[in-house]
Amino acid sequence: MKRPGPLLTLLAGLVLGLFMLTLNVTSGTKTLSSSTQREASPSASPKKSANPSPTPTVTPSPTPSKSPVANASYAGRTGDDTASVAVTVRDGKAVAYFCDGRYKEAWLRGPVKDDGSMKLTAPNGAVLDGKIEQGKKIRGTVKDEGRKYAFTADKAVKPSGLWRATAKVRGAKIDGGWIVLPNGRQTGIVTRDGKAASAPRIDPETGAVTVDGQQLTAQPVTP
């Protein structure tokens, strides 16, 4: 007689897996972060806005977006792999950071249209043209100092995201920006009185970073 054990084991695993899947599909998104990025609702659930209840309903998102475009953060690399791009979308507005981790950076801002397309601009003249594709990623280009970079930024789940810290350290005006990619890779620049340089590593869970001997806490960036 063939032993039943192995088949029963497989069956048990299958049943457990389906049970967990059902739990995932029917319970709401419990966002991990208290203060950082708001996660957009999973695209699978219908958008029943205006009811931010934390109990297991199909509507997750503690802050429903005031525009048809979901609140979300995206982070990724440029096509030539020289720089990182992060975009945070909230209530139909976006802020983006383009950073090569050495000396090229730009903070861009602008509105996001209902169809998910956006054109963000920076004080130094840089421009980001992009479009959110099915709520999963942003594809676009960044034009900075005459060069054009294509990029794809995937939806960022904590601990990945976009951080900024401004402070006065040792008499110098510090402005630091960090992009943490989903794979953990960090790209950041700290400008000291306008002079840009590679940024030290940041703690992607808390924003803690030490610049020139002083402990700072970077904040997640929202439009």
Added chain:
Amino acid sequence: MTADPNAATQSYPSRPPTPHHDSPARYLVPALVAAAVAVGLGVYGKVHDPAGTAFNLAGFSSTGAVKSWLATTAFFFALVQVVSAFMVYGRLPGPSWSATLHRWSGRIAFLVAVPVAVHCLYAFGYQTYSTRVMWHSLLGCAFFGAFSAKMLLLRSERLPGWLLPLVGGLVFTALTLLWLTSALWFFRTVGVTT
């Protein structure tokens, strides 16, 4: 010799080997099922829209922590698997219940790994944006396929002696690499936190 048609038929203790015994089906079925499981998981991961959701277990700071510790638990039981397997095959001195230990530590390791995999697939899907992630996605699918094969092969008797250890070894290797490309990464990037 004449056979008595009225005699009750008896089953002889040693039947002549039926073609069924040596049929390729004994290998094909497990292999096909393994492939179907692996490919099926991969396709689901690719096609499904990653939800980025989390499940929170009391006492853990984040989903990453929950999964990393569950994965570490599974890996621990996998180590027990290897040791007990050596005992079953007589390579290591072991108690008479080595086989039972092997079966049960295996079941626990597998069942503990299932919720981790479900969440991985549901929240992240099959990703290839970095080497680590690509290998993890690939191996995740391969692990469940290999495990299915191992389970199904166990139902056959008279397998070549090297087959079960080989497949078992593949399962263990896959799980080890899975742990290295996820839990270890998490502990090194975020910290050994619960």
